[in-house]
Amino acid sequence: MRRLDVNLGTRSYPILIAPGLLYQPALVAAHLPSRRAAIVTNTTIAPLYLARLEAGLREVSIDIHAIIIDDGEAYKNWETLNRIFDELIAARAERTTTLIALGGGVIGDLTGFAAATYQRGVPFIQIPTTLLAQVDSSVGGKTGINHPRGKNMIGAFYQPRLVLADTDTLATLPARELHAGLAEVIKYGLIRDAAFFDWLEEAMPALLAGEAEVLAHAIERSCRNKADIVAEDETESGVRMLLNLGHTFGHAIEAGHGYGNWLHGEAVAGGIMIATELSRRLGLLDQHSVGRIRELLSRAELPVTVPALGVERYLDLMSADKKVADGRLRLILLEAIGRAFVTADVPVSEIGAAIAACGGDG
């Protein structure tokens, strides 16, 4: 079993990565402050994993209540959150009742936000079942829901007590979702780990083939990169912003194109290409690196052009992003593969040109 720790003082927690973890209830039980827990999952994941997880926890005398919600980013909203609250109240969930998120990023974000705000905060455990959730959304404590005018506009920083990444769950993951997860994996190489990017260029065929050991290494290295950043800057006032490479553009794609038409990872891949093109236009990144980035994203079967929403629409959507400070949009750019930085000094004309160069003009 691979184990790494997210170091956040009294809120530190372990991430465990291995096949079959879903069926080791003692790992979960060891992190519960009482004998009560509620599992939140969705209609896709429940038939695959819920019954066995529930049965395992009952065997170790945990009182379990399951809450099954609809599947999809479109349900990451207040209505679903309120359904979770209604069920928790009906089940008389207490301050010591632990919420367990069993599913992908949407389940993790929703459940985490429910845990952050039910009775002003209850314990929380993540069992991510998608590559995206295992390498990104289950690590770092970002929780929240979407608002019609912006993704993740409402939320909280709230840390889990434990993350269990069972690599067996990736075997049932649709290929398109595996590819979407690879966008975030590639992102870690781009922002701070050039050696990992090199490794990904070699390992891509094995990753696409779902080779368990190769996937486990990619997950561990991704989580290690993210955990290091989060430990340094939990609430995103500094270095953590680098994790948003491609995300400001990506959020505009998701909002403008309708949540759910593109998967989050696909939108991030498109956003990474805009950030890459913008870095090149500003003389920061050489053409060879641009080619390597485009090539690796393509090999991961991710988009390298973006929807033609029109440059103005992109800029408007981006201005509602959380990364605006004092009216200025902060962007993450690359000065090399493995080296990213934050800037608020990019002329809008250059941003527009980069969006257009990636196919974003109307």
Next chain:
Amino acid sequence: MRRLDVNLGTRSYPILIAPGLLYQPALVAAHLPSRRAAIVTNTTIAPLYLARLEAGLREVSIDIHAIIIDDGEAYKNWETLNRIFDELIAARAERTTTLIALGGGVIGDLTGFAAATYQRGVPFIQIPTTLLAQVDSSVGGKTGINHPRGKNMIGAFYQPRLVLADTDTLATLPARELHAGLAEVIKYGLIRDAAFFDWLEEAMPALLAGEAEVLAHAIERSCRNKADIVAEDETESGVRMLLNLGHTFGHAIEAGHGYGNWLHGEAVAGGIMIATELSRRLGLLDQHSVGRIRELLSRAELPVTVPALGVERYLDLMSADKKVADGRLRLILLEAIGRAFVTADVPVSEIGAAIAACGGDG
């Protein structure tokens, strides 16, 4: 100007108490991380204080957006919270935009929860305009909204950067609300400050007459008591529970009687009487102390009997309270004036008898 500090490490903040603070915009400006702020207030408070607060802040070059919501506990819900989010997004509020709560406890709880969750957290300042908010709800970081099945069921612990208690605002406060605030003031004497309780017995006529210096002392001493407790136990895992004296019963009164029919402080007064009666029945508190407590609450024009909802209804409503752990209800009882403790060992029959003795039986 009276000043005291809530000591919470990096999240420490000052409470300032004096007449006229509302019109000292430099105090607010010194605590803003950017030049932007949004004031949340209600239709009752806005005509009294909003224009001058806004004008003052604009004079010191703060860009201000005002959000005016309906007045009353009935609006402390998701719909109102979402209206605040809508206005913040429409105004392009950023992560560094500070939310300023101008009003009573409802405004403070709602605005604080909006600040805790808008873009995963923005800065927050409290300007409480009721006695209740000045002595209780604006101190300690509890924020949240009500759920149809329970008060404050959804919320977060989130600390303000500054609390400004302008004692001039109490001059416009309806007498009934002043009395309701006194319930929480008396509570501090009961749980940990016998000398303060003695002082309140002397000072009650001056408090009821609205004498500014006497009120300022009561506010400071109340905040000092609360700040000490919160510094010791921010998230209510131990000593902070003592602040809930009368509140489990009080919440049952509010929920069972319909939010808004009794003011929160009135319900707390009724709840204190049940806790007092229960303490006496269990042989913890002598009859003389019971008489002093009843007398002081009566002189503050607070209820000393409770609505006849029926004992079963009380017990049912209380079982949904946040203070349930492992299925057992934790109650705050008194062993003397100035000495409270937490217990989960009270027979339900005794609880029921105390409720009935205070008039709660159907």
